[in-house]
Amino acid sequence: MSTGELLVIWCPDGWRRFSGQLALLFVLLVAPGCFRVNTPRAARVALPPDAEPRQEYKSRLGNPAFYDEFGVRYRVLRTSKDFVQRGIASWYGHPFHGRATSTGETYDMYAMTAAHKTLPLPTYVRVTDLDTGNRVVVRVNDRGPFVEGRVIDLSYVAAVKLGIADRGIARVEVRALDPPAVDPPRMGAFRSTAAFAPHWSMMDPGLEAWPSPSENGGGAMRLFRESRWLTTVSARGASSPGWP
Numbered sequence: 001m002s003t004g005e006l007l008v009i010w011c012p013d014g015w016r017r018f019s020g021q022l023a024l025l026f027v028l029l030v031a032p033g034c035f036r037v038n039t040p041r042a043a044r045v046a047l048p049p050d051a052e053p054r055q056e057y058k059s060r061l062g063n064p065a066f067y068d069e070f071g072v073r074y075r076v077l078r079t080s081k082d083f084v085q086r087g088i089a090s091w092y093g094h095p096f097h098g099r100a101t102s103t104g105e106t107y108d109m110y111a112m113t114a115a116h117k118t119l120p121l122p123t124y125v126r127v128t129d130l131d132t133g134n135r136v137v138v139r140v141n142d143r144g145p146f147v148e149g150r151v152i153d154l155s156y157v158a159a160v161k162l163g164i165a166d167r168g169i170a171r172v173e174v175r176a177l178d179p180p181a182v183d184p185p186r187m188g189a190f191r192s193t194a195a196f197a198p199h200w201s202m203m204d205p206g207l208e209a210w211p212s213p214s215e216n217g218g219g220a221m222r223l224f225r226e227s228r229w230l231t232t233v234s235a236r237g238a239s240s241p242g243w244p
């Protein structure tokens with residue numbers, strides 16, 4: 001392995017990237033059981049599994065009734081049920097890696113995600129290359145691509161797995177998978193915060209809930225993601241800033 005090569009490793013706890021002799025040492029001593037690929041400047045990557053469809057609530061940030069981009073108005077679909085579309089797929093990586101997506105999540109070019117102009121966020125879709133028959137399942141959590149004729153923007157790793165990263169674009173079929181995302185419930189529909197608790201993970205798998213000492217009379221809970229306070233919820237409702 002030369003010092004100019006990059007090693008990209010997929011482990012159960014995520015991606016790890018090392019270069020040169022450090023990468024070789026890591027593989028020999030630390031990384032048994034990890035999938036690895038030795039690449040010149042990350043021409044290829046070890047491939048994670050497809051996204052696994054699960055029931056989720058619609059993102060509060062990512063689903064306006066409509067939005068405008070480059071002078072074009074796009075209307076967000078109410079549901080992804082029975083959605084099928086054919087067109088051109090592309091992919092995006094740097095410089096978007098690490099930036100916020102339309103749901104407020106952080107874009108990870110090494111995760112099985114995608115961007116679509118009108119599907120509810122999030123939606124799980126199967127993308128099939130119409131020329132090769134290759135297919136992947138991705139979680140749509142962003143908006144785009146805003147290029148005429150293109151119907152979906154895959155993450156870098158999804159494009160690699162589909163086999164279109166080198167070509168850049170491909171003719172594909174996009175098919176939404178069940179279950180479709182549903183509207184999040186209002187706190188007022190529940191008699192207590194405890195009754196609302198099972199729904200937090202559907203709204204955001206990364207949410208953590210802690211009792212709010214300042215509002216203990218109403219059974220209030222403070223919601224956090226990555227140690228950042230999002231909102232306080234109680235049987236009376238939610239206070240700002242709110243969740244995505």
